[in-house]
Amino acid sequence: MKILAVDDDPDTRALVVRSLRQEFGSDIELHEAIDASQLTEALEGAAPDVLISDFDLRWSDGFEVLAKVKAAAPDCCCVMFTGTGNEELAVRALKSGFDDYVVKSALQLRRLATTVRAAYERAERTRALARDRDILLRELYHRVHNNLQIVISLVMRTSRTLEHPADREKLEALCARVVAISMLQEEFYRSERLDAVPFGNYLTRLAEQQVGLADDVALEMRLEDVQLPVQSALPVALVANEMLTNAMKHAFASGGPGKLIVTLERRGPEVALAVTDRRTPAAASASASARAPATVRNPGFGMELMEGLARQVRGRVEHEIHEDGRTTRLTLPL
């Protein structure tokens, strides 16, 4: 354990050192800093595990020392050891990030060492818990992705045994939906928040993946920074997947040229997610014929899915037909 004692009174430092040596023997590496340059120097080497700092220093105060030490060693546990203390300072110290507060006096000197030990052990336990949590989280994500991959592999293997291309297409669409879910999972993992996800990032990855395969279709993303909570992110992700799939399948069945516009914007208390396809005239006439049979063959499953998921998030789906394409929009309360 590396301990850094910051105090500009040599007598106090000597007492601190003696008290710590009595408690820890040679298990500790002790460093002392009496001024700003010694503090900087001490922080340049290996990070300290424990800081003991006075509040009232001629060249600084305990809070500035805390900030410097935490910047260099975020995990360092910190104890304020002061003779100028009162209750107000003690509360401020604990709120600012000190792990404990000990008043300088002959009686408290022994307490300083046991306080340091307790604070250090507490910090160790917290670190161990955080490590375990990280390992668990990584393992969980790995298994989720791996298992979804197995589900997709199984579905695709089943698909090979089907005779009709239309049936195989339905299973492929099912796999695309599973992939859309797993990409959302990935976004949660990356965002380092478990309760909300930056939805624009997700839309970008989803849209790029869908449009990436098509020739001559430009992708335009108009995204505001919207965080969706975990309960609505999944249904909205699935609606987005349907919108993109429909646009690619119906508007650009035989490729471009054209443009796919994805917008995500706040509208007062609501969020609107829209996918617009704009076909250049040549593509429009080419896909007009491709579009009709696809819509007739599967008259409503995708639509039903969108409507149901929209209801789940208390939202609504609207369609607009333009001269050169159409817009599908999901609006939901944020």
Added chain:
Amino acid sequence: MNPLNILIVEDEFLVADYLSDLVRQAGHRVVGVVDCAEDALNGAGDFDVAILDIRLRGQLDGIQLAERLRQARPGKRHIYISGSSDPATRERAYATSPLAFLQKPIRPGELWEALAGAA
């Protein structure tokens, strides 16, 4: 496009099977499917690109396998597929200059794009 000879190293039978399908759909040849790094090092025939799962049965993981393949067979390329995407693993993986690092579940288009980069 030149058809490539592809070696698949993946210990889940279903996933290996799915990958083989995707490789063939893109017009390439699957020249071997093995489920551990040791078999890939000892028994694999000639290939252009290895598709490597990172977590494998046996002593070596996919990244260690790539390191050895790069020494033993310079000029061969590889693509990682993995269920995990933690930064430390990615960093180790990218240090071996893969054609791509693909997150499971695999998006077919991404795999085809990565293969097209080697063809």
